[in-house]
Amino acid sequence: MAVKTVTAEELRDRIQNGEPLFILDVRNESDYQDWKIEGNTVQSLNIPYFEFLDDEDVADDQLPDKNTPIVTVCAKGGSSQYVGEVLDGKGYNVASLKGGMKDWSQVYSDTLVYQDEKLKLFQINRLAKGCLSYLIVSNGEAAVVDPGRHTNFYTQLAEREHARITNILDSHVHADHISGGPALAKQHGADYFITTSDLQGTPPFEYKALEEHPFIHFGDVEVEVLALQTPGHTPGSVSFFINKQFLLSGDTIFVGGLGRPDLGGKAQEWAEMLYDTVFHQLNQLADDVLVLPAHYADKSEMNEKGLITAQLGTIRQNNQAMQTQEKETFTEMVASAASTKTPPNYEAIIAINRGEKVTGEEEATELEIGPNRCAVHHHG
Template sequence: MAVKEMTSKELHARIDAGDSVFILDVRNPNDFEDWKIEGKTLRQVNIPYFDFLEEDEAVYNQLPKETEIVVVCAKGGSAQMVAEQLDEKGYSTSVLEGGMLSWSQFYHPVTVSTGEDMKLIQLNRLAKGCLSYMVISGGEALVVDANRHIEEYMALAKRENVKIAHIIDTHLHADHISGGAALAQETGATYYLSSSEMQGSTALPYEPLEQHETLKIGSVNAKVLAVPTPGHTPGSTSVLIDDRFLLSGDTIFVGGLGRPDLGGKAREWAQSLYDTVFKTVAALSDDVLVLPTHFADIKEINENGYVGATLGAIRASNEVMRNEDREAFTEKVAGASGATPPNFEEIVGINRGEIQVTAEQATDLEIGPNRCAVHHS
């Protein structure tokens, strides 16, 4: 009997429900350590595929007989072979359909807030730590920081019975390919991006975000901060919704601040980030809910199922958000950025419209975790 397959959606539902899940990841150890499925209740072990070819019975000692084992590999093929071998030995097994490739393309929408005039939904692309948003009001929708799988946003808009009217990228993304321009082309919506992010490129049609302090979505004004919030990039712009929700891009995370080094000007951009934190954002209330575009750890998903925290809580838990000494702030933020996102220069070129790639090439470029959500605690 063929080993059954489990979809990414089914696996996530089990993890999310707190079910007992045991994952056997058969990729090589380096790939596993760099990027793996995460969950608060799951157990997992990494035993490379090749170890199961050695016919060494000791390899099975780490595997439970009483629990179903979900076997995971890069694209599903190797996992199928291992799962069949385990099945013959009496283990209960299933295979993650499409492997980590499928997991990297799974999106989980969570409603952050709903009321008479406005609904705010966070779409969590768990494998990448990427977050995007749909703001709904009066039959219209604003999408912020869409990833490249635009069918996810179109399907959500259809379920919510709304028309996508506005699309914003808070900045030029470096770790994943934006779906903003493609989604705009498909839906007829207007695509907004700060013109300083494009560096004079005319390869991509967009509306300069800095020319639109306020956008109307149904009955709600999406208030773009009058002063941009640079630091992660020079044109980074946060979106203030209904004076209550700050869609902060990669400027402010639940665990800290955005990295300023991807343009090769870490100290200069860190100075801009200082001004953003202690001048622009300082004017916002502690009660404002910060909703970022990335997260670095599954623990950042709160008890309500979304990634977000009040500005007051972020200020209280991150010393760097309280350190008003400009030089000390600059040294700490500029010096703690870590490894750059893989392929980030090519991804930036794609997001500017200067490089064209196939869907298969795009998938290869994005494989792996995000590296934009560096924490400065």
């Protein structure tokens, strides 16, 4: 008899509700080490599928008691179904993740960051990839920042908030995921903003150049989006300063690190740009500004509300590179710390985001599989 399944959305809800969960991941060890399901109440164990083929009792001494919910996980849902059936036959409380990590890679969740009478700000977390995007709602209008390609999520969230999407902003040309910006703009008749220098040519979609629109107003006029030029991760990277309170920092500055400058093959040159950004652009901002990045590396960066955020002052204190004011030392540290592992398929993804390459749903899913690798982590 087939074991019961749990969808990626159901699994997300259980993790967000703080339910204790035991994940048995049956992919190869290297895949598991690279990229796995995490959460504050999640325990996980990796025993590759082929070990169960050799010995169905291989996991017995490492599993929890038979009342604890176990979810078996593999790449696409087949192997985990088999292992689930083995455990079900032994009396365990088990379900298999339908669609495996492939489906998990496409799940989003939203958390309210802040609200007052003028605006509501949501952080949207694509859990499997550590990609973060934002929805800002004001007076019936909404702006979306750094959207993923699954545009329905943003449309539904805006509808839930009784708002019309009028502005979409990308902080840079992303290397680890396909942007939903152009598609979302088309669907909603909204303006799409990105820097010209990151596009490197004329894309087949309409856009407004951020260098020509440093201030974007929508909803209540006090919702001011100031596009700060913050090159380093890419030459055209910008951060969005909302109402002088929130810095939506793209991949320039993270809760636990800085954007890696090596994806354009110019690590030294872009690291120097990043130095100027950190010590000349961002040093003007107060310590109590709340930083909201476009990525995070692991759940240690998540606070008790499930948000990835920190005050700029805290990040300055904890980040070794940001305390290194000597330019040569900083650039050397950042350029050399850029991990040798680049985001999977990043050249194809950049080409799609610039409009140079067209892709279908299946290929897009395959291209995006895996974690983001856009940060350089340097804790003090």
